[in-house]
Amino acid sequence: MLGRASKRLMSTRVLKIAQGIDKNRVNSLGYETRKNLLNEINAANADPSVKAIVIAGSDHSSAFSAGADITEFNASGEFQSPSLHDLIETLESVQKPTVAAIKGVALGGGLELALACKYRVSDPRAKVGLPEVLLGIIPGAGGTQRLPRLSSVKFALDTITSGRMIKAKEAFDNNVLDGIAPDGQSVEEFASSFALSSASNSAEDLAARNLSTRSVSGDTSTNDAMCDAAKEKLPQPHMGGEAVHGAVDAIKASYESGKSFEECIETEMSIFMDLLANSAQGRARRHAFFAERIATGLPRGAPKPTSPLPNKVGVIGAGTMGAGIATCFLRAGYDVTLVDVNAEGLARGEKIVQVNLSQDVKRGRATQERADKNLSMMKTDTSLTGLSEVDMVVEAVFENMDLKKKIFKELDGIVAPHTILCTNTSTLDIDEIGGVVKDSSRTMGMHFFSPANVMKLVENVHSKHTSEQTISDVTAHTKKIGKIGVLVGNCDGFVGNRMVAPYTGEAAFCVEEGAGVGDVDSAIVDLGCAIGPFTMGDIAGNDIGYLIRQEKGWADGGAPAGLRYTDIPDNIVKDLGRIGQKAGKGWYDYDPKIGKGRVPMHSEEVETWLEKARGEGVLFEDKDLVERSLFPLVNEGFKILEEGICARPEHIDIIYIYGYGWPVWRGGPMYWADKQVGLEHVLKTTERYYEKYGGSEWWQPSQLLVDLVKEGKSVYKWANDKSKSKL
Numbered sequence: 043m044l045g046r047a048s049k050r051l052m053s054t055r056v057l058k059i060a061q062g063i064d065k066n067r068v069n070s071l072g073y074e075t076r077k078n079l080l081n082e083i084n085a086a087n088a089d090p091s092v093k094a095i096v097i098a099g100s101d102h103s104s105a106f107s108a109g110a111d112i113t114e115f116n117a118s119g120e121f122q123s124p125s126l127h128d129l130i131e132t133l134e135s136v137q138k139p140t141v142a143a144i145k146g147v148a149l150g151g152g153l154e155l156a157l158a159c160k161y162r163v164s165d166p167r168a169k170v171g172l173p174e175v176l177l178g179i180i181p182g183a184g185g186t187q188r189l190p191r192l193s194s195v196k197f198a199l200d201t202i203t204s205g206r207m208i209k210a211k212e213a214f215d216n217n218v219l220d221g222i223a224p225d226g227q228s229v230e231e232f233a234s235s236f237a238l239s240s241a242s243n244s245a246e247d248l249a250a251r252n253l254s255t256r257s258v259s260g261d262t263s264t265n266d267a268m269c270d271a272a273k274e275k276l277p278q279p280h281m282g283g284e285a286v287h288g289a290v291d292a293i294k295a296s297y298e299s300g301k302s303f304e305e306c307i308e309t310e311m312s313i314f315m316d317l318l319a320n321s322a323q324g325r326a327r328r329h330a331f332f333a334e335r336i337a338t339g340l341p342r343g344a345p346k347p348t349s350p351l352p353n354k355v356g357v358i359g360a361g362t363m364g365a366g367i368a369t370c371f372l373r374a375g376y377d378v379t380l381v382d383v384n385a386e387g388l389a390r391g392e393k394i395v396q397v398n399l400s401q402d403v404k405r406g407r408a409t410q411e412r413a414d415k416n417l418s419m420m421k422t423d424t425s426l427t428g429l430s431e432v433d434m435v436v437e438a439v440f441e442n443m444d445l446k447k448k449i450f451k452e453l454d455g456i457v458a459p460h461t462i463l464c465t466n467t468s469t470l471d472i473d474e475i476g477g478v479v480k481d482s483s484r485t486m487g488m489h490f491f492s493p494a495n496v497m498k499l500v501e502n503v504h505s506k507h508t509s510e511q512t513i514s515d516v517t518a519h520t521k522k523i524g525k526i527g528v529l530v531g532n533c534d535g536f537v538g539n540r541m542v543a544p545y546t547g548e549a550a551f552c553v554e555e556g557a558g559v560g561d562v563d564s565a566i567v568d569l570g571c572a573i574g575p576f577t578m579g580d581i582a583g584n585d586i587g588y589l590i591r592q593e594k595g596w597a598d599g600g601a602p603a604g605l606r607y608t609d610i611p612d613n614i615v616k617d618l619g620r621i622g623q624k625a626g627k628g629w630y631d632y633d634p635k636i637g638k639g640r641v642p643m644h645s646e647e648v649e650t651w652l653e654k655a656r657g658e659g660v661l662f663e664d665k666d667l668v669e670r671s672l673f674p675l676v677n678e679g680f681k682i683l684e685e686g687i688c689a690r691p692e693h694i695d696i697i698y699i700y701g702y703g704w705p706v707w708r709g710g711p712m713y714w715a716d717k718q719v720g721l722e723h724v725l726k727t728t729e730r731y732y733e734k735y736g737g738s739e740w741w742q743p744s745q746l747l748v749d750l751v752k753e754g755k756s757v758y759k760w761a762n763d764k765s766k767s768k769l
Contacts, residue, residue: 053093053241054234055086056143059107059155061100069103071129071151072111073122080124080132087136094139094237097159098230099146106142106168109150112177112328115318126151126183127307130158134252139240143233144168144219147207154183157192160251163221163236164210165229170218173205175285177331178324178707182314186292187306188253193217195258195265198293199272203286258297269294282570282707284323288313322718326709329717330699333692333710337528340517341689342765344510347518352433353377355519358426358449360384360391363466364438366494369398372416373408374523379429380422388422395420398495426452433458434519436488438466446470447478454479462512464488468539469590472505472532482507486516489536490525491701499701500525505532526700531687538697540682541711544674544740546587547608549575552670553652554608556659559629560644565667572703575671577642579611580628585621588612606738610655618651669727676715677728680744683757690761691716716757725751 059079060069069075079097086092099106110126124132133140133155142148142156144164153170156162164170172185180186181202190198193216201208213219223232240248249255258265269290276290277283295301295309317324353376357368360382368380372395380395382388399417402408408416421428426449429435435457437449446465453463463485465475476485487503500520504513513529520527530537549562563574579587591597591612598616601607614620614629622628623640630642662670679694688694695710708714715724725747732741750757 053091054096054237055089055092055094056096056098056230056234057082057086058098058100060103063100067103068105068108069099069152070108070111071126071155072114075111076124076126076129080129083129083132083136087138092138093241094141094234095136096141096143096230096233096237097133097155098143098233103146105146105152106144106148107152107155108147109152109173110183112331115328126154127311130155130183133158134254137245137248139237139243139248141233141237141240143229144170145229147171149207150174150181150185151183154181154185154188157184157188157253160248161220161236161240162218163223163229163233164213164219165223166210166225168210168213168229169207170210170213171205171207172202173207175203175289176205176327178285178321178327179317180285180289180292180310180314182311182318184254184307184310186289186310187296187303189218190258190293190296191253191256195260195268195293195297198296199268199290202289202293203272203276254303260297262297262299265297266294282323282705284321285317285327288317323707326707326713326717329709329713330695330706333695333713334526336690336692337696338517338521338526340514341510341529344514347514348511351515351518351522354432354434355379356381356429356432356435357438358382358429358435359438359440360388360394360422361438361440362394363490363492363494365391365394366398366492366496367436367438367466367490368420369395369495370490370523370525372399372420373402375416376419376523378420379432380420381424381426381428382422383424385424388424392420392422426456429453430456431458432461434462434464434515436464436466438490441467441470443470443474446475450475450485451478460484462486462515464516466490469535471534472503473507476505476507483509484512486512487532487536488516488520489538491538497701498524498526499538499697500527501536501538501697501701502527502529503532503536504529526696528693528697529688530693530697531685533682533685533687537679537682537688537694538701540687541675541678541694541698542702544678545671546575546579546611547740548674549671550608550611551606552662552667554610554656554659555662556656557662557667559648559652561662561664562667562671563642565664566671568664569668569672570705570708572705576629578702580622580630580632580642583622583624584611584615584628588615606735610652613655614648614651618647620645620648670731672711673715673724673728673731674740676711676724677742677744677747678740679712679715680747680757683761684744684746690765691757692761712757721747721751721757 060075063074086095140159142159142162144156145168148156148170150173153172172181174181186202197216210222214222221236223229273287273290276286279287292310292313295306355371355376356379357364358381360380368378371378380391382391396417399413403410403413435453437446439445450463465487467487468489472487476482479485485505486508489501489503491497491499502516502520517527534540535543552562553559559576563576566574588597597612620627623632626632626639629648631645632639682688683691691712694712698704698711699706704710725743728741728743735741750760
């Protein structure tokens, strides 16, 4: 397949990765691709009329190569002959100029393939990188050995342990690239000219370009110091750092005295194989990689998004959330109309957008020219009539059902019939809000997480009215603005916040029974989560939860008879006024001079107050605090799957990884329960607490959980079986 698509430019042969394998959209280096490319390299090397060889991406892909096909990893297909090592060794042995013509991205094995060429060039917008640590492994085809030889130990440490993508200019400055194609010239043409200009080089000169023959620059003590310093900054191995520490160890081997290149490669491969075979963190990371693909895709049979995707968006509400949402759309090149009935509030919102975009420039995410252009695409209005020509509206006023319904009714008489109407809400009923317009099929929820211009997650909430076309279009818009959009159904709290309720509630009960606030948070953080439930409450505002409980009639002694309820979270707001970070005091104290007032510190006031409020308590082990807090959350996740609020457990995992700081190296809460804790233990513990606490609703075991344990089945196997049954 690849051979028929090879091109000859003068006496240069251009070999295209995965040409003819149309299903390989990113030119991943699977078995068929490796086999074809190896044959092409051998044929070109043996042909005396070919003076130079260019390796390029296929015509059907915008990438050079996104790397190995990781679906082969668990089945060990990656090592089916020819392996990537075989391919790279053959390419490096070619005694002719070989040039990697990099367009789009060269990642992982794709960059390792390029490093086996004598030269590497790219288009100006290309990016390269070795992101394997993000999958819980290390580069396994020479990346940890060739990159330090080509550039430096310092650059290799930064690139490999971060897994970040490197822009062409930075790659050129660090010797990874030998040239960048000028604007107006294709990278293939540039590479071919580059190759021919090198064709007269002697065999000795060409052999010297092989990175396997080079030594790493710098003395051993300096390189050791850099590696040791890097390890100090990395997460500890037991806290998600197994792969990054393995990467540093492999890089150290690249300059170890007396080691041949082959021995260095053996060290790299040993570390790679150990992580691949034995690291639970790596398995969880690879699960999360595939889970993201599943969770952000369209439902089977959904129509294609409207093409071209409309580009005019209105955002209602110029507070922090609305301004953040407007920023997201502006960054993606949308025309945005920001509306707020309050002129002063609108001016503040406009200023927030300006600050957000200026921060993009300061952090190197955009040029000043780009930020200025983005800002110029926003206009403001104090009337909803300013939205008459937009294609989609995202309403982001405060959480009040009557106000949101009023806005939707007004919009119904203003916007065009095709305009999609979305509400940004974390708990309110999407059916009720969307039901007030004539054509409710074009209504939907978009639950942005705060701050919207920073957080990646959006829960896209379909109602009973929402059409499949609306779902497809909102999904496409979410992807276009660079968000992780997960489709969920309509219920109180949707998925993320619905599961948070029993988590934070049970954490409060632990405190009522005698646990320290800091003890609960520490137990959760020690599991790998970014923050614990009480820090999360302080960030969100403890008053918000109190107001919600007031609206339900539960607060201030109004909880229904038989409902297991603690008033400690209410009273810390009502009696002590400790509403969270914004007030400088919540469950913790905050000093504005320390970490901009965001660093939680132990509160003597809270501790003294708790001692009086609860009396003498019991001691908890960390394991008990973790299970008491997180098993109700997981149990609620199973109920969500039972009810069809989301289709698969992967949806829940991705919501928690991107929205709630769940550690990716634990795969998500459902993966953690299923693969790392064990569903039988989760069920037995849940049943024990259900009996102990008199039938507490969130300890009532999910019937799905009961059935899975009875059948000895994984929740992921259950989801796969359910999906197959619908075919």
